[in-house]
Each structure stands twice: as C-alpha cells, then as structure tokens.
Amino acid sequence: MNILILGSEEDIHAAHLKKSLTEKGITVDYLDTRLFPTKLKITWQAITHTGCLIFPDGRKWDLADINKIFWRTFGGVNVPKLTDSYQERIAVNDSMGLLRSFMRSQPEKWVNSWEAYEFHKEKPLQLSLANKIGVTIPATIITNNADEILEFSQAFKDVIFKPVYGGSHTQFLTKEHLEINRMKLALSISPVTIQEFIPGTNIRSYVIGEKVYSAEIRSSSLDFREDKRAKLIYLETPEDMKKQCLAITKAFGLKWTGIDWRFKPNGDFFFLEANFSPMFLHFERETGCPITEELIQLLTS
Template sequence: MNILILGNAKDAHAAHIYNTLTQAGATVNYLDTSLFPKQLGISWQPQKQLGYLTLPTGEELNIQDIHSVYWRNFSGVYIPEFKDSYQKKLAYNDSMSTLRTFMQACPAKWVNSWEAFQFHKEKPLQLSKAKQIGTAIPATLISNNPKQVIEFCQTYKKAIFKPVYGGAHTQFITEAHLEPQRLNITLSLSPVTIQEYIPGTNIRSYVIADSVYSAEIRSSSVDFREDLDAELIPIELPESIQKQSLAIAKAFMLKWTAIDWRVKPNGEYVFLEANPSPMFVHFERQTGFPITEKLVNLLMN
C-alpha cells in the first residue's frame, strides 16, 4: 500500500504519521513539493488518464497505485533565480499548473484535498458557508473602508482583528488602532477581518471521518495558540453540536479537521474556524483521544 505525506521529515507531525504508518505496514514516502521540478518528477497523459510521480530516490509511482495522501504542509514549488524575470514567471506557472493537475487528477484518497485547501484559504467564505448550514458565527466585517471599520467597532463593547487570509494571531482592537491616520494607512495596504469578541470558553473539536473528539481549552489569552500553558479538558459535545461538527466537515470538503468554537456563558456554541491540516500530537497526549489511530485507519482503509 503506497501512501504519500505532503510535507517532509522536518515537520514533527508529518514524521509522526510517517512512522506510525510504516509500523502499520504501509509503504510511505514524503511528497515535498518544494523539490519540484528539480528533484521531483511529474508526468501526465490526459488522453490516457495516466500519470507518474518520480521521487527524488528515482522510484517511480503510477498515480493509480497511490492509495492515499496525508496533507500536512504544502510548500508550493521552487524555481531558482533567472536572469530573465519573465522566464522565471513562465517556469513557475508551468510548474504550479503541473503540480495542481497532479494533485487533482490523482485518484488517491486525499486527507485533505486540493479543493478543501483552496476553500480554507478564503476564510470569509468559510464563515459564510458555516452560517448557511445553520451554525452560529461571530458578527464579522471584512473591509478596507475606515468608516465602516470604525462604525463596526463602535457597535460592540469589544472587538478583535486578524488577517483575512490567516497567518497571525488574534488581537484586541484598541483606540490606538482606530486612530484615523494609522487606520487609513493600515487599510490602504490590505483589508482586515474584524469580529465581535465572544466572551466564554474555547472548545476544539477534531473530526475524523464520522468521529468527533473535543476538549475545553482553558487559557487567559485572547488567542489560545499563544498560551503554552493552556489546559486541555476532554468534554462530550451536545449532540446538536456534534452533528454540526460533522456537517461543517462535509460542507468544507474535509475528511479530517479541527474546529474551534467559543461557548458563550449562556451555552451557545459559536463557530470560529475549521483547519484542514491541524496540529494534534500535543492535544492527543493531553486528552488521550485516539487521533493518530483514527487518522492511520482513515489513510489505510
């Protein structure tokens, strides 16, 4: 059984899954896309629906023989410097198009898929989709309009901000952030996501196929990812929220995900985000949930 891990051995989670799959008897290889096209080969014949992946070791895999792919890290492609910037752009576009074709044409079970990864990058759409399937979300504004940003912030006692695309931790909005000159400069560079601050408890739910594992995260930080001392307490979600968790995973095209919730003092669950490639080893060690076992079963079956 051939299984690929998108990423490389430098990533602790990729290495953890690699070792566990190997111990379970699978043939496992890393798919480090940063090695393409110099050390990694891809061939594709659309008329025959035939493709091959040539690994840095020289081993050649028919894409029909790849059972599953675990999406851990996607690093794009690596194109060296060209004297001619136009030629470099052509090389980059050709390489990315070939890689995207492979990732979508390969019939393996992707955990998770290119489509899910693309959807995750559009976080405003993620929130909109969650709302459409009946999940509560925070009041949210994505904007580069200073007037609308100020009006939104004045509507709520507390508001937070974070990048539209992600990649940075959540912060509280202060009066200094809303100083007109600073705000105008900031929003002329990029839009921002602003949300009402939801007081309450952080909950993280891991969804793997049809299983849901959840824990309360006790932390004083506005973004618990900054808190190395956060306490994890296993909980059983209300049945309605378990069903919502499964519905979110399905709507977002995710076979596995970590969903972050905020539970208000009145018990209402508010959806914050669903991650298509979450870290989990620390969570598993603290809670005892069989996340690795479930992931390996998903990839091997």
C-alpha cells in the same frame, strides 16, 4: 497499500504519521514538492488520465498504485533562479501547472483535496457558508473601509480584530487602533476581519471521518496560541456541536479538520474557523484522544 504524505520529515506531524503507518506494515513516502522540478519527476498522460512520480532515488510510483495522499504541508515548487525573470516566471507557472494537474486529478484519494485547500484560504466565504448551513457565527465584517469599522465597533461592547487569511494573533480593538489616520494607513495595506467578542472559553474539535473529539482550551489570553500555560481539558462533545462539526466538514469538502469554537457559559457555541491541516500531536498527548489511530483508519479504509 501505498500512502503519500505531502510534506517532509522536517514536519514533526508528517514524520510521526509516517512512522505510525510504517509500523503497521504500510508503504509510505513523502511527496515533497520543493524537490520539483529539480529532483522529483512527474509525468501526466492526458489521454489515459494516468500519471507517475519518480523520486530522487529513482523509485517510481504510478498514480493508480497510490491509495491515499495525506496533505500535511505544501511547499510549492522550487525552480532554479534564472537571470531572465520572465523565463523564470514561465518555468514556475509550467511547474505549478503540471503539479496542480497531478494533485487535482484524483481528489478522492486526498485527505484533504486541492479544492478544500483553496477554499480554506477564503475565510470570509468559510464563515458565510457555515452561517448558511445553520451554524452560529459571531457578528463579523471583513473590510478595508475605516467608516464601516467605526460603525461596527460602536454596535458592540467589545470587538476583536484578526487577519483575513491568518498568520497573526487576535487582538482587542482599542481606541488607539481606531485613530483615523492610523487606521486608514493600515487599511491601505490590507483589509482586516472585525468581530464581536464572544465571552466564554475556547473549544477545539477534531473531525476525522465520522469521529469527533473535543477539548476545552483553558487560557487567560484572548488568543490561546500566545499562552504557553494553556490547558487542554477533554470534553465530551455536545450532540448539537457534533452534528454541526460533521455538517461543516462535509460542506467545506474536508475529510478531516480541526474546528475552533467559542463556548459561552450559557451553553451557546459560535463557530470561528475550520483548519484544513491542523496540528494534532499536542492535543493527542494532553487529552489521550486517538487522533493518530483515527487518521490511520481514515487513510487505510
């Protein structure tokens, strides 16, 4: 069996998974796209729908012989800097065109696929689709219209804001943020996601195939990622939450994911987001949940 891991040994999760798979006698290598096109060679045969990789050391892997590809991190392509920026742009587009074709040619082999990768970047649609399949979400508006934000903020006791795509932490929306000139300047640069604040605690659920593992994240911070003392407490996933985890995973075209919830004291839970390639080692260490073994099972089944 041959398995590729999209990423490199620089990523501790990729390195851990490669080591774990290798120990089980499985042939594993990294697909580090940053080496393409300078060191990594890719060929695609349009008529036969076949392709191959030639690694920097000369080893060749045919696409037909690759059983699964685990998407950990994607580094794009690394075209050499050219003096002619137009030619450089053409080179980047050509390189990405071949790489995307290779990556999209057999989506059934990927955990997760290019299509799922593209969808996870569209979090407004992610929320809408979750709501459409019957999952409860917080009241949410995504906009760069200051008037709509003012109107929304008046409808709820507490409101939070966060990036549309990601990359920064969640904050409470304050009167200072709502100062009209400050807000218009910020919104002229980028839109923002505004949500009602859901009191309660955070839940992280990992879905691997049909298995679901959850933990409560106990933290005094609004965004637990800022709290180095946050505690992970194993939680037997409520049956309703488990069903929704599996439904979300299927609807989003994922084979594995990490789903974030807000869990109210009365037992209600609200979907926040599904992570396309979540980190998992800390969760596994703290809870004892066998995430690595489940991933190996998913990749070798």
